[in-house]
Amino acid sequence: MVMAIVPAYNEGKKIEQVVKDLLLQVDSVVVIDDASTDKTGVHAKRAGAHVLSHRINRGQGAALETGHIYARMMGADYVVHFDGDGQMSAQDIPPALEHLKENNADMLVGSRYLGQATNMPWSKRNILAPLARLVDRIFSGVKLTDSHCGFRVLGQKALGLIHITQDGMAHATQIIALSKQQGLRLVEFPVHITYEHYGQGALGGLKIIKELILGKIMKL
Numbered sequence: 001m002v003m004a005i006v007p008a009y010n011e012g013k014k015i016e017q018v019v020k021d022l023l024l025q026v027d028s029v030v031v032i033d034d035a036s037t038d039k040t041g042v043h044a045k046r047a048g049a050h051v052l053s054h055r056i057n058r059g060q061g062a063a064l065e066t067g068h069i070y071a072r073m074m075g076a077d078y079v080v081h082f083d084g085d086g087q088m089s090a091q092d093i094p095p096a097l098e099h100l101k102e103n104n105a106d107m108l109v110g111s112r113y114l115g116q117a118t119n120m121p122w123s124k125r126n127i128l129a130p131l132a133r134l135v136d137r138i139f140s141g142v143k144l145t146d147s148h149c150g151f152r153v154l155g156q157k158a159l160g161l162i163h164i165t166q167d168g169m170a171h172a173t174q175i176i177a178l179s180k181q182q183g184l185r186l187v188e189f190p191v192h193i194t195y196e197h198y199g200q201g202a203l204g205g206l207k208i209i210k211e212l213i214l215g216k217i218m219k220l
Helices: 015-023 040-047 060-074 090-102 122-140 156-161 171-181 202-219
Strands: 002-008 028-034 050-054 078-081 107-118 152-155 186-194
Touching: 002 015, 002 040, 002 060, 002 090, 015 028, 015 040, 015 090, 028 040, 028 060, 040 050, 050 060, 060 078, 060 156, 060 171, 078 090, 090 107, 090 152, 090 186, 152 156, 171 186
Parallel strands: 002 028, 002 078, 028 050, 107 186
Antiparallel strands: 078 152, 107 152
C-alpha cells in the first residue's frame, strides 16, 4: 500500500484538489489538519482523505510524525510526504517510486534543483538554497541538492526507523540526519514545483538553524 501523508494548515482553498490528484496516484491519503482555522479538514475529507486533526498548531514536523504513526498502524509499504498547498505535482509519484525500487533505496528525497521549479523567487534559489545546503552538511553530514523539498518517499524500513522530534521546519534536516544515523540508503529524484507564493524567508531559515542548535543541546 502506498500512502500519501499531507501536513496541512489553513489550506482549505487547495487541499481538495490536492487530495483528488493524489488519489489518482496512491492507494490512500491521510491529511493531518494542524489546527487550521479554516475548513481544511472538511474539504480534505470530502475529497476522500482520512483526516487526523491536531487540537493545537504544532508545526509541519509534528504533523508528519502523526502521519508516520498512522501509516505504521495501517501497515503502509511506502509513504509519500506531500505538501497541501497545491505547488507539487502528484504525477511525480509513480516515477519516484520506480526510482526508489530500481536503486534498492530506503528513502527518496525530491529535488527542485534537479527538476523544475517554476516561478521560484531569485533570493530563494541564489541565497537561501546555498545556505540551506551548507546548514544541512553541518547538521546532517549528508550532501544533497535539496533536502528541504517537502516531497519524499519512505519505504517500510525508513518509516520504522525515522521518528521526527523536530516539530517545526527543522524536521527536514533531522530526517536526513536520521537516515545517515540509521544507515539508510538515500537517493534524490527530480520533481516539479510551481510557486504561487513565497514560503520560507530569511527569518524562517534562521528559525530552522535555532531549532537545530536547540535540538543538539537537548541531546547533551
